[in-house]
Amino acid sequence: MGNERPGGRTWLDAKKKVSGGSKHSYGQPTARNWQAGIVRIFGKGRHRPSASWRQATDRAFTLIGDGRYEDAGALLTRAADLEPWLSESWFNLALLHKFRHDWEQARAAGLRAVALLDRDTGAPDWWNVGIAATALQDWPLARRAWQAYGLRVPGAANDPGEPVGMDLGSAAVRLSPEGEAEVVWGRRLDPARIEVLSIPLPSSGRRWGEVVLHDGVPHGERTTAVGHTYPVFDEIELWAPSPVPTWVVLLEAATEADRDALEQLAADAGFAAEDWSSSVRLLCRMCSESRMPSDEGDGEHLDPHDHSEPGHPGPLGHRTDGQLWVPERECGLAAPASLVRGLLDGWVADSPDSRDWRDLEEVC
Numbered sequence: 001m002g003n004e005r006p007g008g009r010t011w012l013d014a015k016k017k018v019s020g021g022s023k024h025s026y027g028q029p030t031a032r033n034w035q036a037g038i039v040r041i042f043g044k045g046r047h048r049p050s051a052s053w054r055q056a057t058d059r060a061f062t063l064i065g066d067g068r069y070e071d072a073g074a075l076l077t078r079a080a081d082l083e084p085w086l087s088e089s090w091f092n093l094a095l096l097h098k099f100r101h102d103w104e105q106a107r108a109a110g111l112r113a114v115a116l117l118d119r120d121t122g123a124p125d126w127w128n129v130g131i132a133a134t135a136l137q138d139w140p141l142a143r144r145a146w147q148a149y150g151l152r153v154p155g156a157a158n159d160p161g162e163p164v165g166m167d168l169g170s171a172a173v174r175l176s177p178e179g180e181a182e183v184v185w186g187r188r189l190d191p192a193r194i195e196v197l198s199i200p201l202p203s204s205g206r207r208w209g210e211v212v213l214h215d216g217v218p219h220g221e222r223t224t225a226v227g228h229t230y231p232v233f234d235e236i237e238l239w240a241p242s243p244v245p246t247w248v249v250l251l252e253a254a255t256e257a258d259r260d261a262l263e264q265l266a267a268d269a270g271f272a273a274e275d276w277s278s279s280v281r282l283l284c285r286m287c288s289e290s291r292m293p294s295d296e297g298d299g300e301h302l303d304p305h306d307h308s309e310p311g312h313p314g315p316l317g318h319r320t321d322g323q324l325w326v327p328e329r330e331c332g333l334a335a336p337a338s339l340v341r342g343l344l345d346g347w348v349a350d351s352p353d354s355r356d357w358r359d360l361e362e363v364c
Contacts, residue, residue: 053082057092069100087116091125098128101237106132107141114148121150127191127216134192135213135239139163146191163190172222172232173214175204182206183220183232191216193239199274199332202246202363208272208334209242244271246364247333247340251275254327254354261355262331262347269343271335277326337362 060075076096080089090113097106110129117123130145132138139162143153146163154165168188173196175182184198184206193211200206218231253259259275266273333340340360348355 049083049086049088053079053086053089056082057088060092060096064096064099069096072096073100085116087113087125089113090116091128094125094128094132098131098236101135103132103135107136107138121148123149124216131192131213131216131236134190135237137162142190142192149191151191166190169230171230172220173212174219174232174234175200175206175212177219177234180204183222186212194233196242197272198279199246199272199276199334200364201276201280201332202248205364206238207242207244207246207364209244210238211240213237213239242334244334244336245362247335247360248276248363249331249333249344249360250358251329251331252327252356252358253329256325258351258354259329259331261350262343265347266333266335266343269335269339271339271343272333273335273343274332275329276332277329 056075056079060072060079063069063072063075073093073096076089076093080093083089090109094106094109094113097103097109107129110125110132113125114123114129117125126145126149130142130149133142133145139160140158143155143157143159143163146153147157151166153163155161155163166189168190171186171188171194172183173186173194175184175196180201180203182201182204184196184200184204186194186196186198188194189211192213194214196206196208196210196212199208206212213236214233215236216233219234220232222230222232224230251259251262253262263273263275333343335343344357344360348357
């Protein structure tokens with residue numbers, strides 16, 4: 001399914017203002033005007049938040065959109081002082097601490113938010129608590145958060161180990177969304193973590209096999225030829241590094257079957273190879289964050305959303321000038337230094353007349 005490099009900068013969706021406290025179902029803020037009347041907290045009637053609270057909160061999320069987290073924090077702290085009984089006061093602080101990757105503070109503010117909720121399950125406040133708990137490896141709290149949100153989590157509630165067996169399937173994740181963003185494929189370990197199964201390009205700073213913490217709101221979807229749809233999540237930060245380095249190598253593969261043989265050989269050894277010449281496409285930000293076919297553009301068909309230069313196979317350009325196959329392939333390999341040359345030599349030895357390699361380089 002391959003990798004994608006958005007052609008324009010992408011970002012965590014921190015620019016939406018919170019003017020009332022309604023949240024997206026996965027825990028991101030959205031704008032909402034407070035309905036006239038009162039807010040019910042613990043069954044007691046209270047007047048809607050003050051104008052000062054709303055002004056401070058609106059201004060804070062404008063500052064967050066500009067990356068001014070310290071100034072935003074001062075305003076959200078003031079808002080919490082003005083309306084400490086309002087769960088949204090603490091939700092907004094938890095959200096800010098999540099943007100700052102201050103997980104201790106995010107957990108503390110998130111727990112204050114959920115303590116003030118007037119419903120038992122499904123509140124997005126619990127989702128942010130789950131992300132913070134996962135970042136801190138506070139597994140009992142992570143289980144409690146996912147269960148309170150309404151998810152089924154295997155194991156006992158007080159189990160000290162990380163949740164396993166949630167069977168959330170595959171998804172795509174946008175690595176380094178605020179930098180050299182790249183969409184890759186992975187396996188969801190739980191609601192907040194994805195194991196990277198593609199071989200990322202070195203510019204992302206990520207490796208095959210790494211586990212990344214991701215946000216709850218998908219920014220885009222990828223569809224397959226058989227009709228399956230997968231969400232694209234934004235990476236928050238690296239959760240667990242991989243010891244396996246990334247290599248780039250130029251292959252001479254006479255046929256697609258020759259290329260496939262190397263990918264299979266690497267997989268059989270417990271590692272990975274990926275033909276970047278055919279798996280990478282360059283997308284604009286709008287395309288990257290929309291619903292996109294994951295395999296369009298392979299072979300002789302041109303992908304109308306691919307903004308690479310035609311005729312230049314390799315990273316950022318997987319279209320050809322009309323030929324069905326170009327023997328020279330730029331390939332990414334994820335394997336230990338002690339094994340990588342042996343894999344390539346073994347691949348060539350199986351068919352020396354149709355295979356060769358050169359210019360192996362460790363790149364990440």
